[in-house]
Amino acid sequence: MKVRTGVGLVLLLSGLSGCADWQGSTPLPVASQLEAIKNEQDQRYLEAFTYWKQAEQVVNGKLDSISSQLKTISEEHAKQAVVFYREKKSEEACREFIEALRFDPSNRTARDYLFNRYEVEPSVSYIVQESDTIEKIASKVYGDPGYEFLLTMFSGVDASKDLVEGATLLLADPEAFSSQAVHAYKKDILVARKLFKSNRYEEALRISYTILEYLPKDDEASYITNMSLLKLAEIQIAEQKYGEAVASLSNVDPSFKNVKKELMEVQELQQEKMVWDKILEDYELVRQGEDLYRQGEFLEALKVFEQVDPQYAGREQMLAQVREQLRRQAENHFKEGVTLFVEEKLSSAIKEWERALEYNPNHPEALSSIEKARKLMEKVSRIN
Numbered sequence: 001m002k003v004r005t006g007v008g009l010v011l012l013l014s015g016l017s018g019c020a021d022w023q024g025s026t027p028l029p030v031a032s033q034l035e036a037i038k039n040e041q042d043q044r045y046l047e048a049f050t051y052w053k054q055a056e057q058v059v060n061g062k063l064d065s066i067s068s069q070l071k072t073i074s075e076e077h078a079k080q081a082v083v084f085y086r087e088k089k090s091e092e093a094c095r096e097f098i099e100a101l102r103f104d105p106s107n108r109t110a111r112d113y114l115f116n117r118y119e120v121e122p123s124v125s126y127i128v129q130e131s132d133t134i135e136k137i138a139s140k141v142y143g144d145p146g147y148e149f150l151l152t153m154f155s156g157v158d159a160s161k162d163l164v165e166g167a168t169l170l171l172a173d174p175e176a177f178s179s180q181a182v183h184a185y186k187k188d189i190l191v192a193r194k195l196f197k198s199n200r201y202e203e204a205l206r207i208s209y210t211i212l213e214y215l216p217k218d219d220e221a222s223y224i225t226n227m228s229l230l231k232l233a234e235i236q237i238a239e240q241k242y243g244e245a246v247a248s249l250s251n252v253d254p255s256f257k258n259v260k261k262e263l264m265e266v267q268e269l270q271q272e273k274m275v276w277d278k279i280l281e282d283y284e285l286v287r288q289g290e291d292l293y294r295q296g297e298f299l300e301a302l303k304v305f306e307q308v309d310p311q312y313a314g315r316e317q318m319l320a321q322v323r324e325q326l327r328r329q330a331e332n333h334f335k336e337g338v339t340l341f342v343e344e345k346l347s348s349a350i351k352e353w354e355r356a357l358e359y360n361p362n363h364p365e366a367l368s369s370i371e372k373a374r375k376l377m378e379k380v381s382r383i384n
Helices: 007-017 030-041 045-086 090-103 108-116 134-142 145-152 180-197 201-214 219-238 242-250 260-294 298-306 315-342 346-359 366-383
Strands: 124-127 168-171
Touching: 030 045, 045 090, 045 108, 090 108, 090 145, 124 134, 134 145, 134 168, 145 168, 180 201, 180 219, 201 219, 219 242, 219 260, 242 260, 260 298, 260 315, 298 315, 298 346, 315 346, 315 366, 346 366
Parallel strands: none
Antiparallel strands: 124 168
């Protein structure tokens, strides 16, 4: 390790000598430093190297400790900033986010909010001077080299390309950060108010829900949301859309209004409506079934009557009448099949018996007759 001598060395000694209370009583005693310097001058490099290596470990340990403290402080600023942001105090939040980055430029929360939820247009002009560095410019412009991240992160300054003497840099003004959420909020809340006052509750709800996604504690958005739900429920009840009304009331915040009583009343109305709807549905099914019955469409009539509620008066009688007609139809087709069979019209006979099975799948003779006819057809085809 090469160590500078002269003025630089004196500064190093004086700087380190002020830190004698870092670890124990004598982590970097001046006498030991002087001895290490003398060892180097006497070309006793191994002894000098050993000392400076130990000094490096002490310094690195202290740097790690301080770095940890800086990260903790940064996190505290970031947490406070988030609180301010949620309270719509965007300027206070911005200052806290910037402070968080001053203590720890890698703070993810602060970076995320400033990059994605704030806007800033570089507006501070600075002419690069000879020997300027990022740290020097930050110190000159912002009064603290710790604000160098404002140049690199938010002004796009590249130390390897942009620090040319005489060049003009446009730098971010920490007071000029503006919250995208605040801009969006002002626009959205205005639209939500107008929609609500115009009784366009569903549209107002969509806007207020959007606001609550990025400002979950906003009082006005919460008011518009809950009042829109209540108004919608009133309309839905009047239109007998009880299921929708139940959904609307269920989404009302209990801390805004307790709607348990109203919810129970609507659910009772919903049950009553379901009963009446079923009665009307059964009545319509019976009417359809009777029409089909009169038209001789017994199979279709059976399907319709089977959909009627089993408790409906007269259902079983109607089903019995239809099934009797189906039994008769099946028997007619069976007899016609027998006649055709006798006339040796086997294919036609089979079709009649298949028709009989459509009307009565449990016909005692139709299936066996079909099997006999098919076997006979096979024998005839072999003979021919």
